[in-house]
Structures are given as C-alpha cells and as structure tokens.
Amino acid sequence: MPLKRNNILASVRAAVCASALVVLAGCAPSSGELVVYSARVEALIKPILDRYTAETGTKVSFVTDDAGPLIERLNAEGANTPADILLTVDAGELWFAAERGLLQPVESPVLSANIPQNLRDPGNRWFGFSLRARTIAYSTARVDPAALGTYADLADPKWRGKLCLRTSKQIYNQSLVAMLIAEFGETRTEEIVRGWVANLATDVFSSDVKLLEAIAAGQCDVGLVNTYYYGRIVRDQPDFPVKLFWADQSGSGVHVNVSGAGVTTHARHSAEARKFLEWLSGPEAQGMFAKSNLEFPVSPAVAADPIVASWGPFKQNPINIAKAGELQADAVRLMDRAGYR
C-alpha cells in the first residue's frame, strides 16, 4: 500500500515538475544534488565543484550573486530553501548570515584540524577556505621599503599626497578598519583613518587593480590592496614597478580575511554538505581553491602558488576574523565620520 501511494506521489511530482518546467522552469534541483549559493564568482568555483563531482559522483548546482541578496534570499526562502551551502568572499558576510540564524553549526574534527582557529566561526557555523591578505603596495621607483611599517604609519604626514585608497564602500576596507577597531579601539582608529584621508593623493578608487595601476603610473606611492589583485598583474607583467610589503610584522601582523562557507540551517543534504566542506579543507581542494585566484590556502600544510610563495612568509593578525563582522557597522560609521568616501 505505502509503496503504491509513493508511486502516485512520484508521478504527481514528476507531472507537476514537467509542466512547471515548461511554464515556470522553476523546479529546484532534484534530491541527491548539493546546492550552493555563491558570492564567489563562477570562474573561481566551477573547476573545484566539477572536480568534486568527478571524485564523489555528487552533483553540485550553484547560483551566483552578491552576498547581500543571497543572504536575503536564504532568509526569505526559510525552510524551503534549496540551498545547502552559502559561500562568500568575506568573513563579515558569513558572520551576518550566522547572526540571522541562516547557518547551522557543523561539528567536524576534520574541519577543526585543517582550518586554523582564527579563520573559522567560534560557533563552527562557518569556515574559511582561502586566505586573503590586505597589505601595503608600494612603488619600487619612489619608495624605500625601509620607510614602511604598519597600517597606522600610513596616516603619518610624511605620506601627505602620496597615498591611494580604494573606496570605503568596499567590504575589504570595512573589514580592515573593523579589525583596526578590534585592536586599537574606536578613538585611535578614527585618528588613523583621518590621517589616511588627509594623505590621499587623489579621490578614492573603485577597484584595487586601478589603484595598483595608479601607483605604477606615478599618481601615488603607496596603497592598500588584496594581494591576489597584485598577483594577477605580475603574472602578466613580471616587471610591474610595484611591490608588496607585509604590514605590521613587528606588531600584530597582516590583516587577513577569508573566502568561506557554511551549511544552511535548513539544508536538505546537511551530511553531504558537511562532507563537501571537509573535502574543501583537504590538501587537493585547498591547492585548487587558493591557486585559482592566487590566494593563500588556509591549511598551513598546503603550499601556495609559486607567484604567491615568492612574496615570502608573513605573520598574520591572530584575532578571530569573526570580529570583522561584529565591528563592520561600527567601521562603516567611523569611516563616514572621518570623511573616508
């Protein structure tokens, strides 16, 4: 009897889906597939997902968008969301999704072993899978690296008219300033940011790439960038007249962020999702994930791309990156107050 009922239901389901596909084309991916909502662009995730499918036979479908809309989407879909995994390019976004109850804790010895503690949620609701470092870039023609030091030093008047910054509307700068607040407190951080603004050589940029090109062209001497943007340029132009400087090495270290992921609260395939995350933290995926965008693997056991490795080792700031999310709103307000556009 129950078997018959299931058969009927299955055929109803098939019929509804078939007609809906024609009229609506809107059936969620069928069961047995893993579904990823990704703020990391297709070019940087598809090869890895394809590899996973090839190795495990688990199909993975995904949809890309900015993290903000993806989080609203998860929230609106509630218990009926087709998504099993949320993948973003910033820890602050993961923190926000977790705050809103959209991610579930995943207790996994594999993840705990592979991913350093400061690069995952203290509540295990999300994990970093590649490391992004935001540090100082300088002109090899006009700057002696001995003159460089910390993020705070860039507020020194000796850099007046020589600093380039990307817009404060960009999340990487919001995370950086949030981490400065975590370290120095609001008052000192606001002084630093005001100093930066006073030192600007030109209006803020809308991309790190344009900023690096401006340093090369001589519009300014120093700036703050994510290293993989620099990596992409030097991969094509090895004699690009800009170099990276690891900030704050005698202090607390380089500001890092992650591209990371968590399992959604209402995931229909949470066991599969957990397996996928564990695979992502493993040596093979770590190599691919980080190398695809010249980022750093989070797993210390895995080597980075030769271009990335050539920049040398650096000390990273050990504060848990969840702070970047917690303090992000404060950072945005602080930058507004300081006139950092």
Next chain:
Amino acid sequence: MSAVAAHSPAGSRWFKDRHATGAVALAFALALPAVVPLLVIAGSLFQLDTEVWAHLSRYVLPEVALNTVKLLAGVAVLTGIIGTALAWLTAVCNFPGRRFFDWALLLPLSIPGYVLAFVAVGFLDYSGPLQSAMRAAGLATKWLPAIRSSNGWGVIVVLSLALYPYVYLLARSAFMSQGRRVLEAAQTLGLTARAAAWRVALPMARPWIAAGISLVAMETLADFGTVSVFNYNTFTKAIYSAWFGMFSVSAALELAAFLMLFVLAALWLERRSRSRVRYGGGRSGAYAERRIELQGKARWLAFAAASLVFLLAFLLPFLQLLIWAIKHAASDLDVRYFGFAVRSLLLAGSAAAVILAASVVLAYVTRVQSGPWTNLFARLGTLGYAVPGTVLAVGIFVPMAWFNNELQGWLIAAFGDGAPRVYLQGSLVTVLVAYMARFLAVGFGPVDSSLQRITRNIDEAAISLGVTGVAMLKRVHLPLLRTGIATGAVLVFVDVMKEMPITLITRPFGWDTLAVRVFEMTTEGEWERAALPAVVIVLAGLVPIALLTRRGTHVA
C-alpha cells in the same frame, strides 16, 4: 490625459459605468508587481532604525542629497538638450550623413551605463592610455580635469551619453509624426522657420520629450553601477551602504522611501505642468514630404554635433571594448556564450512582449476610465523604474518566496511528506513579473504619449460608426499606436539585456545571461574581461534597434 477624458463623448458613458470597477481592478493587477515592493518600502517608515538614522542624517544624507540633485539636474538637462536637438536634426532637417545618424544615434542605447563608465575611466584616468601617452611624450597632464573628480562632472557626462537615446528616440517619434505640414502652417501664419520650431514643433513634441526625460531621471535615480565606478555617492550608494555595510535593512528601506518621495514630487510637478495642455493630432506620415535643407555652416555644424555624440557615446567606447574583448577572447570565449546570448535574448524578448501588452492595456484603461484610482495605479505601476535594482529585486523576491512557502505548506498538508516541491521564486514567471515591476514605465511611457495624441475626434468618429471598446482599440488605436509600441518594445528589450540585480536573484539555476557574465567579471575587478560579454550585449541590442529604425522609415 485627464483633459481628454473630461471631454469624453456621452456615447461612452454606458461603457464607462459598466466597466469602471473592472478597469480599476485591471489597472491594479498590472501595477501589483511594482506596488508590493513599494509597500514594503513605505512600511519601513513606521519602524525607523533610529540609531542608524541619526548617523545617516548627520554624516551621509547632506552629501548624498546634494549629489543626487546635482546628478539628476545635470543628466536631465544634458540628455534633454542632446536628445531633442539631435532628434530635430535627423527627423526634420537634412544635412550630410543624416540617413546614417538617424539610426546610428540610437546605438548607444545598447551600451550599459556602467560599461561606458569603466571604459571612460579606464581610458581617461591618470594611469589610462591617454595620459600615459601624453606623459611619455613629455606633455603635462596636471591641467586635465580628473574624470573621477568628486564634483561629479565625469559621471554626469557619462550618464548623459548613455541615457540621451531615450529622449532622442521619443522626440524623434514626435517630430516624425507631427510632420512638416505643421511647420508650414505656422510659417504661413507669419512665423519664421526658427520661431515655428520653438513655438509650434517643440511644444507639440512635449509629451514625448517629457516622457523621455522622465525615463532618464528615473534610471538616474536608480543607478548604482555607473556611480559606483566614479565613487559618486548618491542615495542609491547610501542605501547599499546601510544595507550591506551597516547590516540595517530597515535603514536601507527608509532611504529608499525618501528616494521615492523625491520621484513622486518630480513626477507630480511634471504631470501638473502638462495637465493644462491638450494635444491635437498631427497628420502622421507627412514627415517625409520635404525636409528643412540646412545651408552653409549649419550643415557642417549639424554634422559635427551628430558625429561628436556618436563618437563619444558609441564608436570610441565600442572600439575599446572590442580591443579588450579580442584580447581575452582566446581564453574566455567558448561555446557557452551561445547559451548566454540565447537566454539573454529569450528573457529580453519575452519581457518586451509581456510588458508592452501590459502597457497598452494600462494606457488604454487610464484613457477610457480616467479617474483617481486608475491614474494612481498607472503612476505606482511605473514607479518601479526609479527603485534601485537590488532593492526592487529583493522586494519582489521576498513576497514571491513567502507565497511559495504558503503554497508548499498547503501541498504538504494535502499530500504529506512526499508532496511535490515547488520553487516559484526561481521560475521564469518570477523573472518576468520582476522585470514588469521594473520596466513597465519604459513600455508605458511611449505608448501613453502616442495615445495622448489620438484625439477625442478620432474616438467620436469611431463611435459614430459603431466601433467602441475593444474593437476601437484593435481597429482604430492600435494601428496609430504602432510607433509607440515599437519604441517601447525596443527600450524594454535593450534594458532587460543590460539588467543585472533582478536577473541575478530571480534567474533559475543555470540561467546565466550575458549581463550575469558582466557581473561575474566586474565583481572581481576584471573590467577588461567584462568587455567580451558587454560586446555581445551591444551586438545583440543592434538587431531590434535596426528593426525599429527601418520600421520608422516605413511607418509613422
């Protein structure tokens, strides 16, 4: 419109009463996709996020309000001048190259504003090829105005070059359909040719020009992509910052609500200034009779003006895109592009069909049943064009997902755990409904403007011949509306091709389009690689534009 309705013939009274409720319901249904997110936005005003709001009003609002007004005024004036002047030249006058410019000046329509922006900044900025070459040649570049300057001149010019075709296209229709005969009549009454243009032709084209500038103004207010490239902080930027930066959805919605008040005030002013004017019909088909032959210097001035706009708004940026596209084609161009293009065309084509059908019905309903309710819904239904894309996208997605969950709950209650799973919010219907919420204004504007010029005399004549209601729409109005419908369809088509936030959030799994490709590249800062999908968008947009202009020469 109300002027026309006030004089509606007594013969249609019966029709009016019988159908009044139906008309209001119809207008409401068509406006619903835009009304729902607008209600969500308006609702936010009742639960102010006071903490964030205090911060915004002190540090953010003064700058963004001023910037928004500057941008709006600058772009409205510039597009008004460029669009109207060029339309006059190509539709009424004759000068060297006129036949070419007639359609070529529409081409910038297919280049998204954010693409034009990154090309302009890429080329003209300090590190761009122009200034680099000048410095290499030992020339000073300090005196050059900075394209990204915070005073906003760069973004105003770029946005105007991207948006003027809306005004051009609509003004061109107006000048074409009102005909040379009107000018001749004015001149026989003693006006000089110039005075006839200023005092007769221009005022007669006003509904079109106003409709074009309204579209431009709404698109400007909703713009995020272009201002982002320039880091020019407008209301839209503040909304995104409150939402994604400060994680305050309610503050973001409140800012959106203020933006809407802005729009309503502007629309009300425009409407009021126009309601005192009533439009008679021009004899259509008369434009081709004899053009004003420009003489001497004027010929070449006209040529130079048209060339300059064409060069800056289309040819140079297109060439730059082409160079970048070719550079990356070897690594990026693959068979999947066929799918991207097909999906873009499918979405744009079906959206154009749905939205134009809705526009004709809505325009017609407000004409036959002009009243406070139908007019209100027509107004609200077209407001979606001024709502920043992501806000509207989420504003539509959330109620759709809610409805889907209710439906799912009902199915599970009926069938138990094995119930079929529905996923309405990821369906093509949702995509189209969302496009309608966004682009109804774009279809409605041209259709409504054409309809306004069909006089009550025509209606009366039709009624006296026993043709009323739907028959009148089909047999009398639709043929006269053809230009308006074709214009609206092209605008919607091209707009959908360029649209990002709604497509991103509502597209079914696997439905990546060309615009989604552009997003994928620009979001990683790889502007040059975004050129390839951008070029395909431009090329795909050329087809309907060419069709429209060919049509324009045969039908008026």
